[in-house]
Amino acid sequence: MARYTGPVCKLCRREGVKLFLKGDKCMSHCTLERRNTKPGQHGASNRRNKESEYAKQLREKQRVRRTYGVLERQFSKTFHTAANRPGRTSENLLQILEMxxxxxxxxxxxxxxxxxxxxxxxxxxxxxxxxxxxxxxxxxxxxxxxxxxxxxxxxxxxxxxxxxxxxxxxxxxxxxxxxxxxxxxVTIPSRADLELPFDEQMVVEYYQR
Missing domain, CATH: 3.10.290.10 (RNA-binding S4 domain)
Structure with missing residues (x-):
């Protein structure tokens, strides 16, 4: 799969949270704050379908992957590396991505x-x-x-x-x-050192389903 080269603000709108893909610009020029709807012709629909657990897990996985700019296959390999390390898989995953x-x-x-x-x-x-x-x-x-x-x-x-x-x-x-x-x-960061817009434990649940 090729790397995404379109407007990154669309990714934040799709995930419904700021992913800070433009860095500091996201603090002052955030499309999500002006258009808090999903992209596409049905983005502004008032229909609210209840998401399944799988859909929630998938969204969290996509948020993590898009935050760090990692392609799908590479992200999957990174997850399995984290799973084979001692300790919590979710924290191992973040540490590998942060390093x-x-x-x-x-x-x-x-x-x-x-x-x-x-x-x-x-x-x-x-x-x-x-x-x-x-x-x-x-x-x-x-x-x-x-x-x-x-x-x-x-x-x-x-x-x-x-x-x-x-x-x-x-x-x-x-x-x-x-x-x-x-x-x-100086050291490998712990989860407490990181302020991130996602729940990485749901990524673990996604791959272990």
């Missing part, structure tokens, strides 16, 4: 959205532990250091980004050196 390189670039404030972070990683702007890494799905570990490569620091984008970073904070499980444009993974 993706594109998500870490977004969390560090080096991109406005996960989609933009994925593009920056694909273009080779980052190194992990001093080694160029252009794979968005790369899974980092605690104490890994993510750095904007020297050749990229001189670009207009990262010069501007360095000025904006002073106004942003980073999660407690990450650290950021603004001057060096370098971030570090």
């Amino acid at each position: 993706r390189l594109d998500n870490l670039v977004y969390r560090l404030g080096l991109a406005d959205s996960r989609a933009q972070a994925r593009q920056l990683v694909n273009h080779g702007h980052f190194a992990v532990n001093g080694r160029k890494t252009d794979i968005p799905s790369f899974i980092a570990k605690p104490n890994d250091v993510i750095t904007v490569r020297e050749r990229s620091k001189g670009t207009e984008y990262f010069k501007t980004r360095a000025l904006l970073l002073a106004q942003k904070g980073v999660p407690t499980w990450l650290s950021l050196d603004i001057n060096a444009l370098t971030g570090r993974v």
Whole structure:
């Protein structure tokens, strides 16, 4: 299945919650707040059919997948990796998704959205532990250091980004050196560290049905 390239606001309207697919822009220019209906010709219908448990589980799975910008097959593999790890599958799933390189670039404030972070990683702007890494799905570990490569620091984008970073904070499980444009993974986040618009336990129920 190809990656979705249409208007991302439609995805938020379909799921009925803000997925923050545009990053900070979602705080001030949110289509969902102006058009709180599902997209399509029947989106504004007043009919309210009761959703089955399967439908609810499917919606939560789609919310998680779309939030992190992961394709269906890749998401399924990620879930099974989480299920084979010790501990709660739901928390393992979130931890794997949060430790993706594109998500870490977004969390560090080096991109406005996960989609933009994925593009920056694909273009080779980052190194992990001093080694160029252009794979968005790369899974980092605690104490890994993510750095904007020297050749990229001189670009207009990262010069501007360095000025904006002073106004942003980073999660407690990450650290950021603004001057060096370098971030570090302090620890793997727990569920309590994350504010996310979905119930990941329903994703587990979806795959275990």
